Amino acid sequence: MKKGQVTIRDIALKLKISISTVSRALRNSPEIKLETRQKVLAMAEKLNYTPNVVAQSLRVNKTKTLGIVVPELASHFFASNISGIQDTAYKRGYNVMICQSNENFDQEKSDIRTLISSRVDGLLISLSRETKSYEHLQNLIDREIPFVLFDRIIEGLPISTVTVNDTLGAYKATKHLIEQGCKRIAFLSGPEGMYICKKRLAGYEKALQEHGMAVDAELVVHSELTERSNKALTEDLLALKNRPDAIFAINDPVAIDVMKVLKSKGMRIPEDIALVGFTNMPVSDALEPSLTTVDQPAYEMGRLAANNLLDQLMDPEGFQPRSVVLDSELIVRKSSQK
Amino acid sequence: MKKGQVTIRDIALKLKISISTVSRALRNSPEIKLETRQKVLAMAEKLNYTPNVVAQSLRVNKTKTLGIVVPELASHFFASNISGIQDTAYKRGYNVMICQSNENFDQEKSDIRTLISSRVDGLLISLSRETKSYEHLQNLIDREIPFVLFDRIIEGLPISTVTVNDTLGAYKATKHLIEQGCKRIAFLSGPEGMYICKKRLAGYEKALQEHGMAVDAELVVHSELTERSNKALTEDLLALKNRPDAIFAINDPVAIDVMKVLKSKGMRIPEDIALVGFTNMPVSDALEPSLTTVDQPAYEMGRLAANNLLDQLMDPEGFQPRSVVLDSELIVRKSSQK
DNA sequence: CTGTTAGCGCATTCAA
DNA sequence: TTGAATGCGCTAACAG
DSSP states (O other), X not given: OXXXXXXXXXXXXXXXXXXXXXXXXXXXXXXXXXXHHHHHHHHHHHHTOOOOHHHHHHHHTOOOEEXXXXXXXSSHHHHHHHHHHHHHHHHTTOEEEEEEOTTOHHHHHHHHHHHHHTTOSEEEEOOOTTOOOOHHHHHHHHTTOOEEEESSOOSSSSSEEEEEOHHXXXXXXXXXXXXXXOSSEEEEEOOTTOHHHXXXXXXHHHHHHHTTOOOOGGGEEEOOSSXXXXXXXXXXXXXXXXXXXXXXXXSHHHHHHHHHHHHHTTOOTTTTSEEEOSBOOGGGGTSSSOOBEEEOOHHHHHHHXXXXXXXXXXXXXXXXXXXXXXXXXXXXXXXXXX | OOSSOOOHHXXXXXXXXXXXXXXXXXXTOTTSOHHHHHHHHHHHHHHTOOOOHHHHHHHHTOOOEEEEEESOSSSHHXXXXXXXHHHHHHHTTOEEEEEEOTTOHHHHHHHHHHHHHTTOSEEEEOOOTTOOOOHHHHHXXXXXXXXXXXXXXXXXXXXXXEEEOHHHHHHHHHHXXXXXXXXXXXXXXXXXXOHXXXXXXXXXXXXXXXXXXXXXXXXXXXXXXXXXXXXXXXXXXXXXXXXXXXXXXXXXXHHHHHHHHHHHTTOOTTTTSEEEOSBOOGGGGTSSSOOBEEEOOHHHHHHHHHHHHHHHHHOTTTOOOOEEEEOOEEEOOGGGOO
């Protein structure tokens, strides 16, 4: 087989017709005679023709590609987000290009720059935990490049967002612990600035207040979300003179680290300390004890974010930003039932 | 800000020089006067110029993009593969485009077609569990499109592959169980045709034979790798008149399903039945009991596969296919120590 | 219904 | 050291 891909020109030459006719036939243009179209299609098939999307993109100034930026790929939550995005994108004729920021702000900026220069038609972004300023997002707005934020968002920008109801989820989790009789509920959170941390903290506080319980500052701690930091903070909590009888962890991976520490110290879950996570990772029900957690519909979040972005691409003028907040359900398992 | 991205033409116009000079200056061509280059660079900066990669790609017939096809994204193993690929690709100036086949053969073919029409410079592929024929791969070879297979490979093709030593890993796992005193070791495998299943079966059989133990056909079962199938087969094994005293699962997710069934039946691990997995998922040490498993260097596999492909792209003529087999280490934990 | 023509943004050959 | 001209593969006026 000859090197170099087959082009519409090759088809036109073989068939002794013009390349525009071939182009039209391939695009199912209605103005082409059925017979001609069939001949073209047959020849394309025979020559194993694959349209050059690069040339198409240059011509129509659209790549039919969405850019995705997530903090991390090897996380079940973000992987599911991406699955939802990808399935939706394919269904609507789009490809995706994925970058991970590794939770690094500079990397995030660089990822966005890379995707822009690849001329993606729009972006779906979940911010890194380091991201505190947002000129890079403002820059996208200035350049009129459509994008949607999901899960790790920032508020106050005139753009669409998709999140889970973090506050409500945390509220449900905390309320559940209170109803189990827990008196001193610790909240092992992530970086203070992170959107989801602030939202979940609000839910935690709301539940305590509603039940006439004070928010004890020493029970709210902020992890860097590394195994080391998670474990150290757990130990700190256990070292308190007035030890907590429950720990609400910002997410399941953190809860797992907490669990490891508790077990290594011979503490019983939930008898000595109850434990609740957030995310509902697939393994959370295989842990011992099975982990009570707040379910996040990750695939659905991805699906909605993608549909939102694609709607925007279809109708750039009429589009109005939408903020979708999904419900989050508490999954009660053994780690919290006293 | 005006709609439409800035082009080299805009820079040329502003500076009253030709676009070819701008093009050269931007590419650091040595034949450009330093002063001119600096002026161009400054203006590019000022106008917020981003090169149009689409146009470049069309011109030089290279996209600097690698295509990746994996069975599934929401799997820690493949996500780590991809991380390794991506980091390597970026380091060498390439982007990646990712598709998932969802373990479906037709989807896999379609993914490859999509990536080809996006004109990726090369492909990294891990086959779906349904894939039994390989005309679609032969087609790539015929069209001289470079690609590398990793983990889920097929043998006999003149191309590079990266795998872990599946046979050795399974051998180590089985030998370990034998040394723990297990007499009837079941192998809960995946689909019979899958490369990794065949390889791991070979290691399992080798260990048994070396220790003078017969391979009992009723102890080797093939799951479809769904939770349902995994659990049903586990129950079947337990229902045997001559029940196994150990189960070696084809991977960690399967082992987790086995664990759930065993626990639900009140069986003790490892006392009643020892259990070993394969993959070393991050949570495998958080399970109760912690799971003995064979470690797979997923990130490293991705890194090697990407480097192999990129070497090939750098020097298409001189390149010789290489098959890399990584070592796999047995991680002994509690689920197997009698 | 089909052909001719003109770019999309860029790199590169050939001239100057 | 720079400019003019060409074409990558394709789509979309505009003409027949």
